[in-house]
Amino acid sequence: xIDAAVTVFSRGDYHTVSMEEIAAEAGTSKPTMYQYLGxxxxxxxxxxxxxxxxxIEAVRAAVHDPHAPAGEDPLRRGMHxxxxxxxxxxxxxxxxxxxxxLRGGPLAEETARLRDRVVAEVAxxxxxxxxxxxxxxxxxxxxxxxxxxVSTADAFADWLLEHPEESPEAMAGHVTELTxxxxxxxxxxxxx
Amino acid sequence: xIDAAVTVFSRGDYHTVSMEEIAAEAGTSKPTMYQYLGxxxxxxxxxxxxxxxxxIEAVRAAVHDPHAPAGEDPLRRGMHxxxxxxxxxxxxxxxxxxxxxLRGGPLAEETARLRDRVVAEVAxxxxxxxxxxxxxxxxxxxxxxxxxxVSTADAFADWLLEHPEESPEAMAGHVTELTxxxxxxxxxxxxx
Amino acid sequence: xIDAAVTVFSRGDYHTVSMEEIAAEAGTSKPTMYQYLGxxxxxxxxxxxxxxxxxIEAVRAAVHDPHAPAGEDPLRRGMHxxxxxxxxxxxxxxxxxxxxxLRGGPLAEETARLRDRVVAEVAxxxxxxxxxxxxxxxxxxxxxxxxxxVSTADAFADWLLEHPEESPEAMAGHVTELTxxxxxxxxxxxxx
Amino acid sequence: xIDAAVTVFSRGDYHTVSMEEIAAEAGTSKPTMYQYLGxxxxxxxxxxxxxxxxxIEAVRAAVHDPHAPAGEDPLRRGMHxxxxxxxxxxxxxxxxxxxxxLRGGPLAEETARLRDRVVAEVAxxxxxxxxxxxxxxxxxxxxxxxxxxVSTADAFADWLLEHPEESPEAMAGHVTELTxxxxxxxxxxxxx
DNA sequence: GATGAATGAGCGTTCATTCAT
DNA sequence: CATGAATGAACGCTCATTCAT
Numbered sequence: 001x002i003d004a005a006v007t008v009f010s011r012g013d014y015h016t017v018s019m020e021e022i023a024a025e026a027g028t029s030k031p032t033m034y035q036y037l038g039x040x041x042x043x044x045x046x047x048x049x050x051x052x053x054x055x056i057e058a059v060r061a062a063v064h065d066p067h068a069p070a071g072e073d074p075l076r077r078g079m080h081x082x083x084x085x086x087x088x089x090x091x092x093x094x095x096x097x098x099x100x101x102l103r104g105g106p107l108a109e110e111t112a113r114l115r116d117r118v119v120a121e122v123a124x125x126x127x128x129x130x131x132x133x134x135x136x137x138x139x140x141x142x143x144x145x146x147x148x149x150v151s152t153a154d155a156f157a158d159w160l161l162e163h164p165e166e167s168p169e170a171m172a173g174h175v176t177e178l179t180x181x182x183x184x185x186x187x188x189x190x191x192x
Numbered sequence: 193x194i195d196a197a198v199t200v201f202s203r204g205d206y207h208t209v210s211m212e213e214i215a216a217e218a219g220t221s222k223p224t225m226y227q228y229l230g231x232x233x234x235x236x237x238x239x240x241x242x243x244x245x246x247x248i249e250a251v252r253a254a255v256h257d258p259h260a261p262a263g264e265d266p267l268r269r270g271m272h273x274x275x276x277x278x279x280x281x282x283x284x285x286x287x288x289x290x291x292x293x294l295r296g297g298p299l300a301e302e303t304a305r306l307r308d309r310v311v312a313e314v315a316x317x318x319x320x321x322x323x324x325x326x327x328x329x330x331x332x333x334x335x336x337x338x339x340x341x342v343s344t345a346d347a348f349a350d351w352l353l354e355h356p357e358e359s360p361e362a363m364a365g366h367v368t369e370l371t372x373x374x375x376x377x378x379x380x381x382x383x384x
Numbered sequence: 385x386i387d388a389a390v391t392v393f394s395r396g397d398y399h400t401v402s403m404e405e406i407a408a409e410a411g412t413s414k415p416t417m418y419q420y421l422g423x424x425x426x427x428x429x430x431x432x433x434x435x436x437x438x439x440i441e442a443v444r445a446a447v448h449d450p451h452a453p454a455g456e457d458p459l460r461r462g463m464h465x466x467x468x469x470x471x472x473x474x475x476x477x478x479x480x481x482x483x484x485x486l487r488g489g490p491l492a493e494e495t496a497r498l499r500d501r502v503v504a505e506v507a508x509x510x511x512x513x514x515x516x517x518x519x520x521x522x523x524x525x526x527x528x529x530x531x532x533x534v535s536t537a538d539a540f541a542d543w544l545l546e547h548p549e550e551s552p553e554a555m556a557g558h559v560t561e562l563t564x565x566x567x568x569x570x571x572x573x574x575x576x
Numbered sequence: 577x578i579d580a581a582v583t584v585f586s587r588g589d590y591h592t593v594s595m596e597e598i599a600a601e602a603g604t605s606k607p608t609m610y611q612y613l614g615x616x617x618x619x620x621x622x623x624x625x626x627x628x629x630x631x632i633e634a635v636r637a638a639v640h641d642p643h644a645p646a647g648e649d650p651l652r653r654g655m656h657x658x659x660x661x662x663x664x665x666x667x668x669x670x671x672x673x674x675x676x677x678l679r680g681g682p683l684a685e686e687t688a689r690l691r692d693r694v695v696a697e698v699a700x701x702x703x704x705x706x707x708x709x710x711x712x713x714x715x716x717x718x719x720x721x722x723x724x725x726v727s728t729a730d731a732f733a734d735w736l737l738e739h740p741e742e743s744p745e746a747m748a749g750h751v752t753e754l755t756x757x758x759x760x761x762x763x764x765x766x767x768x
Numbered sequence: 769g770a771t772g773a774a775t776g777a778g779c780g781t782t783c784a785t786t787c788a789t
Numbered sequence: 790c791a792t793g794a795a796t797g798a799a800c801g802c803t804c805a806t807t808c809a810t
Binding site: 013016147150151152156163182185 | 348
Binding site: 604605606607 | 794795796797
């Protein structure tokens with residue numbers, strides 16, 4: 001039922017989508033939706049929350065995958081999982097990253113918090129992967145890097161959706177490389 | 193009159209904004225707006241078009257600035273102009289980059305085309321700046337790089353808005369560096 | 385189960401009350417209510433009918449109380465019973481007298497008929513009490529007097545609810561006196 | 577336009593009446609109503625307020641009528657005006673006295689206050705008319721008497737509507753007489 | 769026989785849009 | 790030309806009512 005909502009919300013922004021559409025897509029009626037989700041805002045919030053959880057879970061699982069080859073870069077594995085999610089769940093990503101940018105109102109706070117969760121996850125990933133080599137990294141630098149990584153990944157994802165001949169693997173490789181190169185550049189910038 | 197519309201559109205998404213608000217901000221009445229701009233979609237399209245023009249114009253002017261120091265990197269100058277625009281015209285950028293994702297309708301096409309104009313401008317900038325050194329660059333790679341550059345710049349712009357203590361100049365330097373480093377990485381990836 | 389309905393109906397008018405509330409107060413579920421009472425109108429009608437019966441029964445029992453002192457005015461006893469009922473069953477009276485004014489539908493007829501039953505009871509009481517002394521009373525005058533008595537009693541009841549320091553006994557005394565004085569005035573008006 | 581609303585509100589209680597009906601009766605459309613009256617509650621409140629004003633105004637004008645015969649009882653004149661209003665503006669009275677009895681919500685407070693205005697007016701009338709003869713009247717007694725007078729008048733009004741052969745003049749005479757007799761009885765009760 | 773789950777119908781409210789002035 | 794006033798259409802939400810269990 002939330003699946004249907006995600007599908008519909010990915011087709012248009014919050015106000016363009018009507019409860020009737022969501023109910024139709026879910027194969028039920030409006031009152032039923034209200035009984036389960038409470039309100040339109042509630043539905044949207046539930047969508048964003050659920051998709052955030054799914055995305056973070058997918059990335060975590062990949063990073064901590066016990067069956068992964070020994071020497072493999074966990075950051076790369078995480079990025080790959082991210083791309084797999086974005087390309088395999090295009091709708092989710094649209095809802096999460098593109099529709100969630102309402103400035104005012106109570107929804108904005110909530111969705112901003114959730115988007116921050118994704119960034120925080122990436123930041124944590126970066127910190128973990130660089131531990132030992134880049135201990136002197138300013139936490140604020142890490143934050144900024146994480147944001148750039150997510151933005152870059154978003155651009156790659158868009159690209160991927162328009163150029164199906166490119167592989168998520170290659171994209172993941174590129175983002176990882178870029179992020180490492182940012183890291184090196186950043187360290188160079190702060191500690192000569 | 194379009195100024196007023198941009199101001200108001202930056203406060204909320206397309207549907208949250210009412211014609212009444214726009215007319216009030218413009219200091220006129222609704223029918224007058226209809227006479228000049230035709231419809232709400234027309235107004236929004238006009239806003240996006242105008243702001244796109246302004247942004248591109250600002251970047252071009254900076255790049256071709258005849259008074260610029262001789263050895264300075266034009267890419268860096270362009271990026272700096274971009275940041276100056278984004279921080280100095282926060283409303284415009286919001287309308288341009290964040291609000292433009294509507295339902296399929298005719299508006300989506302239009303705004304997508306305009307966003308592509310910005311990307312194309314950056315792509316042209318990259319091509320121009322790398323001419324001679326990176327002639328073997330695949331145009332598609334250039335496209336991808338341009339997208340990444342704009343996404344990264346957007347992330348920086350957000351960061352800048354939340355951290356006023358950082359300077360646009362430093363941000364512009366970072367994006368430029370990163371883009372160059374991407375270029376090098378890209379070339380390394382395709383031509384050993 | 386009807387008790388619950390009366391309680392809830394006394395809290396708000398017909399449309400403000402939801403079947404859900406009634407079912408919750410009754411400790412059962414909506415379909416069960418429909419099985420027993422048929423519809424919302426049915427429930428409301430049942431409430432009014434039942435409370436009408438209770439009120440009339442209470443007044444009758446008091447009037448014909450075999451243990452009452454010999455010389456006591458039966459009209460006064462009836463009025464006292466009325467006040468005891470209204471103050472002791474505030475909810476019932478509210479439903480009965482204040483909520484019963486709905487749109488023309490079938491409900492309006494029904495409830496009007498029931499309110500007329502109360503008035504008729506009072507009219508009968510007046511007739512009985514005045515038998516012998518006021519045989520020449522026009523039945524229409526009796527009707528009018530009964531209506532006034534009920535209206536007056538309603539006003540007293542409201543007053544009582546807002547001024548708990550007054551006793552129902554005193555109120556009953558006043559209404560009785562007033563009714564008698566009306567009777568005398570009325571007779572004076574019609575039979576010189 | 578409020579006239580239409582009064583007409584429609586007199587046909588059914590607050591929730592039974594729909595904005596569409598009111599708009600239809602007013603010969604306009606729903607949005608127009610909202611532009612002028614703001615909301616359904618606003619419309620209802622405006623109705624009650626307006627009719628209260630009209631009723632009180634009518635009574636006052638009659639009481640202070642400079643062309644009235646010298647020796648006439650002003651209380652009687654006020655009562656007559658009241659009956660003329662109620663029979664000549666049946667809808668107004670219905671809205672005022674019968675529909676206004678919603679218990680909860682913000683409307684209840686407002687309408688209760690307005691009904692109190694009517695009672696207060698009558699109380700003032702009683703005080704003025706008895707000044708000199710009944711100076712020892714407890715204000716609370718006056719309040720109670722005023723309430724009873726209004727209730728009685730309401731009963732008479734109902735009677736009048738069902739028996740068009742009776743004249744408002746006779747009814748007014750009766751209420752006046754009854755009120756005077758209540759006064760005498762009341763004085764007798766408190767000061768032997 | 770009792771209920772959780774479902775829904776058709778309808779309401780109050782808003783907004784982009786258009787006449788009549 | 791500019792505007793005050795008006796509205797058709799649509800939306801979020803609720804509730805009395807009914808099946809399937």
